[in-house]
Amino acid sequence: MSFLVSSAAVWTAPSVDYHALAPEIVLAVGLSIVLLVDLFTSERNKWLLSVLTGFSLLGAVLPVLTLALHDDSTRSLFDGRYVVDEFSLVMKGLFLLAGYVIVLLSSSHVEEGDYWRGEYWFLLLTSLLGMVMMSSARDLVSVFVALEFLSIPAYMLAAWRKRDLKSNEAGVKYFLLGVFASAVMLYGMSLLYGVANSTLLIDIAESISLDGEFGAIQALAIVFVVVGFAFKVSAVPFHTWAPDTYEGAPTPVTAFLSVASKAAGFIALVVMVLTAFPEGRDVWQPFVWILSALTMTIGNVFALRQTNLVRMIAYSSVSQGGFVLMPLAVAGGVAGEAALRAVVVYLIAYAATNLGMFGVILSVSRKTRSGDIASLGGLFTYAPALGVLLTIFLASLAGIPPLGGWIGKFAAFQALLTDATPWAYVLAVIGAVNSVIAFGYYGNVMREVWMRPVPHGDTTPITTPSSLQIALGITVIATLVLGILPGVVLHFGDMADLVGAFGG
Amino acid sequence: MLTSQFLLLGAILFCIGVYGVIARKNAVLVLMSIELILNSVNINLLAFALRNGSADGHTFALYIIAVAAAEVGVGLAMVLLIYRNRRSIGLDELSELRG
């Protein structure tokens, strides 16, 4: 039985840099506390859990800051399988802060609906922990586990309104398609492991760049891996779940999916293509190019014909995803760093704007109890503050300066023009045309808000709970500051240098 | 033994699984088809582990098995949920959300 003969060396405990892992540890402790406190609190005191969740997230921001301010800001753990670099710190900060805003958005919603509250917060934190982990994952196993880590709780959150058939449907669709996509991705990953004999992304990059070795198997692997993440970022034609899930899921969960979960998909995609396949650009660049063009266009065409507000936002966020993919389509060439910066900047600006958008929708739907765009009619006359906020967020999504969305679009186009290839120009033109078309549906909502009568003449004012007010305040300030002082966000973009990419 | 014989077996299982998830209406059967796909990935990984002479493939495969178990649990919970609400687990009937 030679099978049982071990050839392993003597095991030594891996050295763990606990400072580098501190954000994850804080979150893990936080979610355990939420789970335990949930057991011992009565129904009346469940509000405590949302506070605990918020504190866990803010608490995890602290180590992110100390890590960022530390001189040696790049830390590599587990032989480079888990890397804390500036890119990952920026993204961790984004996830934690976006998560905090989502907690604010959810709290009143969760208190008032018949939810399983403790478990809701627990799952939300779990998913965010997965995202935080995703930003540092630099090998196939970590990426895969982080992806499932952030997805599995999200599948269940989408179905969280248990008695609502639509919510059930949303959860089932999200779950099944998510599993399909991760199966395809896994198959691609198994091939990558096979050709590289390592799960480390930088080893894979080396094996793919071996001269003359690039063959069909590598192409297949790259396509499959990109498909897996294209699902996560709801790129057309892998977007089909997104509108259905966004519409059916509880609205705060939709905000979570459309911002945080999508951003996680994007950073995974960025990390994979830039650190693992830099030499495979002849495969993923055209593929992402096509996905980007399709995503922008189809998302817009569908959004134009929606009457349901959340569904329209869903398609709009599909279309926005196409804009984030746009710089990635040229990321393999000279525009690599510009593309990385554009993705980071776009994600930050988009997160602020879209979360604010959902904040307004949540506030308004507390009164209207309807998802129709028409239910926003005359919003300005009875809730002027919400009307103005909604207009700001819509204008930002449409890319009108000086609001945050503009700087994102600017960075994306800058990356394309830096690449200066005909295909980049064509994509830029497609993007420009789409950004005009997009105004069609954003403008339609603005018109409802400003220039339409109030449905049923019901002009009772809207009472917005204070948590929502805080969330709206944070997001609108972020949207304005990002647009007016783009230096702030572009600084993050410049800083976000990705270890392992660009031969570094 | 050839490397490609195991890989082709994996590919066949993968494609049968893909056929299954498209063709099947019953949610439990769709979940079973997904298991076929995940097993094909594991066959791949272990064949490569033998080919490359490294243990990473084994570890990866074990992690996939664990995640697959979690996914089946979640999937069946959702199936029970829709069964309770609709008295049916036909996925095709879940088409209220569309357009």
Next chain:
Amino acid sequence: MIAAELLVAQNIGFAVISVLMVIGALRVVTTRNVVHAALWLVVVLSGAAAQYVLLAAEFVAVTQVLVYIGAVMVLFLFGTMLTRARIGTERDLNNSYARLGIPVAGVLFAAMAIALVSSFGDEQLPSAARVVGVPEISDQIFGPYLLPFWALSFVLLAAIIGAIVLARKD
């Protein structure tokens, strides 16, 4: 010579198991009886475990038997029972557009087969490969792959808690 004979035996074993697995898989996706499908799935999963043994991965093979055939299959059968599937044959298991799956699977297989054959062609698996033992796997799990392992525990915890909330009656 001895090695070559052994390989013949392994090849025959591979062929037999593979045929069984493919038949089983086809029955899983075509049978009209949910319980039969589950039983055919057991055939495929056991076959996979046998293949793992052939691939010198006995620990994974054991895990496969324990987790899949032991736990997952029981889950499936519970799921089948709880959703009151008929024990006999059912007509309504397939979509009206089931045939759509054939071309999709066909094209997918074509792409995979071309890639696999062109890249690995007639490459032999090393006959005297370094065998990976359990200690080595554990060294990996508790060494470089520690963090995903730690994460997996949270994934399973989340899955259990979420599944309970979703599945329970309230």
Next chain:
Amino acid sequence: MILAASEILSPLRDGWFLQHAWLTPVIPTVGFVLIVLFGKRMPKKGSEIGVLSLLASLVLASGAAWQWIQRVGDAGEEQFVSPVVRTWTWWQSGGVEFTIGQHVDGLTVVVLFVVAFISTLVQVYSLEYLRGDRRYTHFFAALTLFSAGMLAMVVAEDMILFLLGWEIMGLCSFMLIGHWWEDGANSRAALKAFFTVRTGDVGLLVGISVLFFAANEWTTTHLGLSGFSIRGVSAWALSGEPNSTVILVAAIALFVAAIGKSGQFPLHTWLPDAMAGPTPVSSLLHSSTMVVAGVFLVARLYPVFFTGLDILGPSSNVIMVIAAITIVIAAALAFVQSDIKRVLAYSTVSQLGYMMLGLGAGAWLPAVFHIFTHAFFKACLFLCAGSVSHSASHHSFDMKEDMGGLRKHMPVTFAAWTVSTLALCGVFPFSGFFSKDEIIDNVGGNGYTFFMVVGLGGAFLTAAYMTRATYLTFFGAARGAAAGVHEVHDAHAGAHDVHDTHAGAHEADDAHAGPHESGILITAPIAILAVLAIFSGLFNATPFGESWEYMKKWVEPRAVVVASESHSGGPGEAFVVSVPSAESGHSESPCGKETPPEGVCYAPQVSHATFKWSKALISLAVVFAGIVLSWVLSAALYGRRDPRLVGLTQRNGLARAGYRLLANKYYLDDLYERGVVGSITGPLARGAYWFNQRILDGILHGVAGISRAVAQVVYRDIDQRLVDGAVNASADVTKAAGTTVQPIQSGRVGHYGALLFATAAVAALVFVILNT
């Protein structure tokens, strides 16, 4: 040579106002914020903040203009008067520094003054005009923000700030046109305007980007400026460096933006619809300020167009062609309008065409001068129209139904209107004569005889339609509301195109009163503008000799070669390398003709036609012919109801066809609606739908089916309700799109999965085969 140059140099004075011109947009911005925050609680509902902030801007702009004149006075004859530039770093990205700052030169101070001046007057006018409006505060907030945006665009040092101001104006235009959104047509018009202009804005974005990437390297090394800087781009365009294709693309892209904003053919259709907004808005945004932004863009980046489109070259360029078409078709359209504001709107389109024509033909200064004079008399005309509707015609703008004979009731308004009309027609010695005639003169002088004839024809048409409008409004018998027939009017309310639907309180207020003169807050701005309509032409009265050409001295940048950064200290201030003989006006300066050997140019050498009374008399004759002919016809048609003319459009086939073409605005709206907008919202769906409707039906039903389809098209063409914003794509398109895309989003998991795997499979197969 350096010694010789330094002798003619003297330090140029710049005072506090020039240094702080950037405050002009900042003050209204602050005013806007204050109105939004506290407006409703103020005693005058925030309007006082608006008026005061604009007044402050006006003071600053006037001060800057005064100091600029002094600065020019300091300069030697041939010295380049460098703009007063101040910049601050805004942000840095990817090695590029983005600055924000002010760039004050002659063009800036002219437009700055005009914008601040008209904005102030219009705000004062609005105090009375919108009294009691339910969104009074919002109106002033939007108006103030608009002024801030426009002023920011005018003082912008770089294209980023320019773009910012440009977009803010677009947004405010949208809000102001839709101010009375209770009428669905108004909000549709607002969206249409915004969408059309945004379509053009893509051109601006593209143009700025192309310029940046083409010029940045050159500007950084030679001038130490970024590729967004207006000075940098101008110098680059004249340096002989640019690739001719690149700069052509940039110029065309920018011109597309100018077409959208300035209502040039074929994107002019939004401007008449924009008259749905309150009259002060039409007066400010849609006649005198915002719509000249496109002209301003061309004038501002003139070197780019000069080089890119080969202005002054042997053949005509795209600017002139578009401008000529615009002049003629818009003037012709003005004849068939019965809404007084629409007449003025088409007139504005036509006059913008003149400005563009001037720029396209190398007559930079006359075009800029026309911005200046046109602003006064056109704003005055709009305010007069508003005054008429406010006090005499019961908020109707329909000249045929509700006006007539008002000259006796409204002496001030009538006098101001007449003066402004004469200015617009270009009658000596009113202001329009000096600017418009200069444009026509210079177009001819630069060798574009055909376009000169077009300009003269346009002048004839202008004179004719303005006479018609004047006759209908102020002469003849009073009709409808002007005659005090309120009941009849109310019954027909729905039949009129556009109505100012004021708050009920206001209606009741003057419902019993007959036509009367408006209050002082309305007549005072009108009177001030009328005075300027008479005299503003004297700022560049070419007929009176060189000494009267103040504008040329103050505003026109001098085409001299200036040492660039790499040769000396600061751009512009250092020394003059070569000297043109400016007196003769004909180019000896190498600027724009060939690469300057050392140093850079910031402006191309343009020529000036010498004024001849003989030429001026021809154009005056044309104008008088137009006025007289139109007066006779109008008196016959509308006054005496001459049977030979009344109903001519019904009887005579040719006249009928012509009238219908004009009445339908050349079917352009329908072209947009069906062609452009429809194709954006769902090309495939539309194609499928079209195929289904036209081809299949056609085959099935034969000729009868086709003719029915054609009849349907005609019916829809006539139906103006379909002339709609881009958003409201017709219901059938949406329905067709719905059926086409249904399979993609069927809601079935199996379909979704099949799509996912099928795409993965196809992509995999393609890339596998490519890499095997």
